[in-house]
Amino acid sequence: MQIHLNTYGTYLHVSDQLFEVRRKEEGQVVKQQFAAQKVKSFWVNKGVALSADAIQLAMQHNVDIVFLDGSGHPYSRVWHSKLGSTTLIRKEQLRASLGTEALHYTQQWLGNKLENQIDFIKRLASHRPQQDDYLQERLARIIILREKLISLNGDHISEVADTIRGLEGSAGRLYFEVLSAVLPKHYQFAGRSSRPAVDPFNAFLNYAYGILYSRVEKALILAGLDPHLGFLHRDGYNHKSMVYDFIESFRIFGEEPVFRLFSGKKVRQDHVDELANGVSLNKEGKILLIERFNKHFEEERIRYRGRNQTRSNIIQFEAHQFANELINPDQ
């Protein structure tokens, strides 16, 4: 199971080779113990303490420890310092980043992203006949942007990188405008915003993307890929460029559960806290989001390459598949 530590003053340590979560509830100290093999990951927010012994026990059992900031962005993680696989994969990843393959992969991933947006709008349209004209018009524009994007040519990605970003950005603006337009009036929002989000929809979406980033990073590491070595996203000091590239095909996994929470009118004003210049998810909001996200991501199965798979497994499978293609380009 995942254990999310959100409450100020919560302490994670080890007792009898078991993880123990200690916290105060109405003045009383409450302890709960967990066997190491039952825990998959700890998600640690601000104001939580953990002991070196807890980190050691976690590393011995391949338990992932992820640290999140207030908007859900995973700013750090503890994971053992071994490569997930052979260094050959990283060498090939570097080689691919310098040639035409980088462009092909980027087109494939962004093509998937826009296709997911198109599919989602089509599904929305099928239940909203009164908004059909509006939806079909936006849909047509995104379809054109996608065709332009996948038909770009170049010897190196840098020649067309700005064009790619422009096409992707235009599609994104149309897509989020559609998501807002089909929501009830009081939930509507004006485009994307982060750090801080200016409205509840963006606060929920940023948090969902944050969880997804962390899951994609882990999938890449386990497949032996370097999360920092991107194709489209520039190399920067400590930038997880490949995470930002590879996540594109899977952003829908975060968007759909967030959208459903809003369209199903599950989100209330007291799920977010007001900041000076925006809003952030509070504890109740996080619980609402994470439970819905987990159900969508870890439990529901969708048809994928002839089998019923969870979305979580699909990401891992795709990361392995990508690594295999890099080292066996002929297959």
Next chain:
Amino acid sequence: MHTWIMYDIVNDRARTRIAKYCKQAGLYRVQYSVFLGTISAEEKDVLELQIAQEIDEETDKVYIFPMGPSAMRQTVCLGQALDKKLVTDQIKALFF
């Protein structure tokens, strides 16, 4: 597989250690001398060996009792009983 462990152990220290092994294997304490949880066949074998080393053959009693999923579904819990979802690993996330 869902596994119940029930015991009567005379020696206090042996009893404490057996409880610890059960918890470390991933079982949950559902009553003072009763544990229940979902563990693999290997984990069950390891636990059996650990417990066998602690007990006094003359005085102690231990039952290791695997239970199939359909029997588990039919299990009835009343009062302050166990959290069925927790012991069957159906809880995917906990919040503190």
